[in-house]
Amino acid sequence: MTFDFARKQRIAIIGGGPGGYEAALAGAQLGAEVTLIENTGVGGSAVLTDVVPSKTLIATADAARAIDEAGDLGVQFFARGAAGKPLKPEVAINLLAINKRILALAGQQSEDMRESLLEAGVRIISGHGRLEGDDAVVVSTGPDGTDFDRIEADTFVLSVGASPRELPAATPDGDRILTWKQMYNMSAVPEHLVVVGSGVTGAEFASAYMNLGARVTLVSSRDQVLPGEDADAAAVLEKVFTRGGMTLLAKSRAESVENTGEGVRVTLSDGSVVEGSHCLMAVGSVPNTRDLGLEEAGVQLADSGHILINRVGRTSVPNIYAVGDCTNLIPLASVASMLGRTAVFHAMGDAVIPFSEHKIASNIFTTPEIATVGWTSATAEDSTAWKLPLSANPRAKMMGVRDGFVKLFVRRGSGTVVGGVVVAPKASELIYPIAIAVDRRLTADQLARVFTAYPSLAGSIADAARALHGVDQRGD
Incomplete structure (x- = not known):
C-alpha cells in the first residue's frame, strides 16, 4: 500500500458506533476525506439498542424508586378517598410510554450524531460494508443487497460492534425469551422476570426492573453477582438486591429456556426449574466480524472472532485499524471512542498516547x-x-x-x-x-x-x- 501525499488522505470507516463516530470526526478534524458506512444508523447499537436505551430505562427506574422511598425523608403522598380519609396512592409504571420515550430519545441522539458528522464534512453511506483487500470497501446499498458501491481508501477503521450471544437451548423469540435489544418491545412490566447471567448487563436490567416493580430472579453461574468485579462492591449490590425482594441463584447454570405460551420455564443444570413470565438472556456477546473480508485482507482474529489489535487500534495489516466491541479490548463505549480518535491520529501521523487498560474508568449502572x-x-x-x-x-x-x-x-x-x-x-x-x-x-x-x-x-x-x-x- 502506497500513499499519495499530494492529495488528501482517504479514510473509510465501517460501523458508526461510538468508535466509528469519533474516528470520523477525528479524521475530518485533521483534513482527511472521510466516508462512514453504517447499516442501522449513526451511533450503532450502542445508541439505538444498547447503552443509551438501557441507561434511560435505568434513570426512569431510579426516579420511580426515589418516589417510592420519599417517605423515608418525610415526603408523603396522599389522596382523599370518598369518605375524606387520606389514601396513599401507588406509583404507576406505564412501560409502554417509558419504552416509547426511550426509543425516541435514542433516535434523536442518533440523528444529532449524524448531523455532527455531516457538518464536519463526513460522507455517510447507508449499507453493509465489506473489505476488498487492503485498499477498498465494497458496500451493498440496495434494499435487496444487490446494488454495490466501491470505495477506495488509504486507511480503514472497523467499528462493527457485537451482538447478543444466543444459546441453542434458549433461543430468543422476541416475545417471552428476550435479548437486551428486545426488552423495549414490552408494553407492561413483566410479572416475574428471570434474568440469566449476572454480568454487567444482567445486573443492570435486574436492578432496573426490580425498581420498576417486577418480581426478579437472577440466575448466576458464579458465586457472586458481577463476577470479576470488586468483591466488596458485589456484596453491597447483593445486599440491596435481596432487600428489594430479588431472588439470587448463585452457582446455577441455565440449561434451557422454554416459552410455554403463558410464561417461561427455565431449567437449571441441577434439574431444578424456575418459572416466570419473561426471561432475559444476558450471557455475553459475539463480535460482528463475519463476512467482512477480514481473512482475505490478512487481518488476524482471535478464536472468539474478535479482531486482534495493538494499543493504538492497529491490526495485523498496517493500514487497517479496529475499535470497539469487535476487538479484543474491553467492550466499553468510552474505550471505543477513545481508541477511535487514537487510531485515526496514529494513521495520519499525529501524536498519540497508546491505550492503557489500567487507566480505564468504567461504571455499572445498577442502583x-x-x-x-x-x-x-x-x-x-x-x-x-x-x-x-x-x-x-x-x-x-x-x-x-x-x-x-x-x-x-x-x-x-x-x-x-x-x-x-x-x-x-x-x-x-x-x-x-x-x-x-x-x-x-x-x-x-x-x-x-x-x-x-x-x-x-x-x-x-x-x-x-x-x-x-x-x-x-x-x-x-
Whole structure:
C-alpha cells in the first residue's frame, strides 16, 4: 500500500458506533476525506439498542424508586378517598410510554450524531460494508443487497460492534425469551422476570426492573453477582438486591429456556426449574466480524472472532485499524471512542498516547452505581487500600443513602494512587477525580489537598485520601 501525499488522505470507516463516530470526526478534524458506512444508523447499537436505551430505562427506574422511598425523608403522598380519609396512592409504571420515550430519545441522539458528522464534512453511506483487500470497501446499498458501491481508501477503521450471544437451548423469540435489544418491545412490566447471567448487563436490567416493580430472579453461574468485579462492591449490590425482594441463584447454570405460551420455564443444570413470565438472556456477546473480508485482507482474529489489535487500534495489516466491541479490548463505549480518535491520529501521523487498560474508568449502572478505575482489589499489586463507608458522609445521610463506599488503592512506598472503587448514587460522576489521580500519578496526599464542597459525596474521596496519610505504605 502506497500513499499519495499530494492529495488528501482517504479514510473509510465501517460501523458508526461510538468508535466509528469519533474516528470520523477525528479524521475530518485533521483534513482527511472521510466516508462512514453504517447499516442501522449513526451511533450503532450502542445508541439505538444498547447503552443509551438501557441507561434511560435505568434513570426512569431510579426516579420511580426515589418516589417510592420519599417517605423515608418525610415526603408523603396522599389522596382523599370518598369518605375524606387520606389514601396513599401507588406509583404507576406505564412501560409502554417509558419504552416509547426511550426509543425516541435514542433516535434523536442518533440523528444529532449524524448531523455532527455531516457538518464536519463526513460522507455517510447507508449499507453493509465489506473489505476488498487492503485498499477498498465494497458496500451493498440496495434494499435487496444487490446494488454495490466501491470505495477506495488509504486507511480503514472497523467499528462493527457485537451482538447478543444466543444459546441453542434458549433461543430468543422476541416475545417471552428476550435479548437486551428486545426488552423495549414490552408494553407492561413483566410479572416475574428471570434474568440469566449476572454480568454487567444482567445486573443492570435486574436492578432496573426490580425498581420498576417486577418480581426478579437472577440466575448466576458464579458465586457472586458481577463476577470479576470488586468483591466488596458485589456484596453491597447483593445486599440491596435481596432487600428489594430479588431472588439470587448463585452457582446455577441455565440449561434451557422454554416459552410455554403463558410464561417461561427455565431449567437449571441441577434439574431444578424456575418459572416466570419473561426471561432475559444476558450471557455475553459475539463480535460482528463475519463476512467482512477480514481473512482475505490478512487481518488476524482471535478464536472468539474478535479482531486482534495493538494499543493504538492497529491490526495485523498496517493500514487497517479496529475499535470497539469487535476487538479484543474491553467492550466499553468510552474505550471505543477513545481508541477511535487514537487510531485515526496514529494513521495520519499525529501524536498519540497508546491505550492503557489500567487507566480505564468504567461504571455499572445498577442502583447504587459501581464505578472503578485502575487497579482494584482483584488486581492490585504492591498496594495499600482504604475503604470508607458512605454511612459516615453527611451528604449521604441527608439524601437517605444507606449503601455504598469509597475505596482507594495507593502504591506502597510512594503513596501514588493506582486505583479506586466507588459504590454510590452517581458513582459514574464521582469516579472522575480518582481517574485523574490515576492518570496523572498523583499521590494520596495530593488528592487529599484538593478542596471539595461541604457537604458532598465527593468529600468521601478526600476523606479516604486523608486517611491514607500516615498509614504505613511500605508494607512492613
